[in-house]
Amino acid sequence: MAAVAPPADSASLELRASRRRLVIDSLGIIASVAGFGVVYGLSARAAGFSLVEAVGMSTIVFAGGAQFAAVGYVASGVAWPAIVVLTAFLNARHVLYAAGLAPYLAARGRALRAASAFFLTDETFALSVAHFNRIGRADLGGYAFAALAATFVPWNVATAAGVLLGGSIPDPKRLGLDVIFPAAMGGLAVGLISRRRELVAALVAIGVGLTVSIAWDPAAGLIAGGALGPLAGLAVDREVAE
């Protein structure tokens, strides 16, 4: 007769359940990342990037929006300093992601936090903050899965596929894959909403994000929405307490 294993504690069960959900949630993200990675590879090839340059950008920059913009600007002959400034602007929202994860990762070593930061994208943040929120603490294994298996590897493999296979790949937009990214971000946001202040933060962020995007630029809209939404959420909470 096999020995009976000691019962796992509830924290360990909770971690395993949350990791299972992380993996399932990642399937949609992987499809989205792969679809956009292929389109990026195709665009880069059309703009004259070599395989090394296209994949090198996906590996080193690892930021889809900025990479798409860079491909367009390189193709148009825009000067490099302008592209670099635009990249800094487009990626400034990562400050909010890092700040949002900082309380969870504060107890980890600085070198580990610095290394984790390299892989912090929209998708990595969305998957890992939902996972951390479910278990109430950081889980580096979960973060590594979100960053590497769900985002970094599919993005780079798809970039190479886009460059190498070219026009023989069907357009992901025709298959409806372009809706996965906004739908996944919205779905993961819903998973983080359990009280009125989170709902208010989300709704105000949407309103501010859209308004500033139209008035100025989507990159500014994301930063404004992500920064002002939480202030509104805190203000509502204070009113309730009073």
Added chain:
Amino acid sequence: MSTQLILLALLMGAVTYPSRALPLVMPGIERLPSVVLAYLRLVGPAILSALAAVSVGIALDANRHATLQIGFEWVAVIACVAVVAWRRNLLLGLVIAVVLVAGVRAVFAT
């Protein structure tokens, strides 16, 4: 094979990394006041909601001029959000969103 643009990638990476790393590695991050921690916990739902809305609702032209875009994609995203709120199942929500959008596009393409 050309490798000239690798230098551009390095420059782009050099301006991207600080925005990802600074809040995580700055000194004192582990001793933040409770109101700041409460604020940071709201950043997740706020930025993800804004990202979803801006991704589906804003169209950019070649000069990065933004306009509001109202299309069936909104319905698909809202359907996904409703499914996640109801069933706590993101994958199911995404499948429904993709099927809706692909179906509508197929109908209008013919």
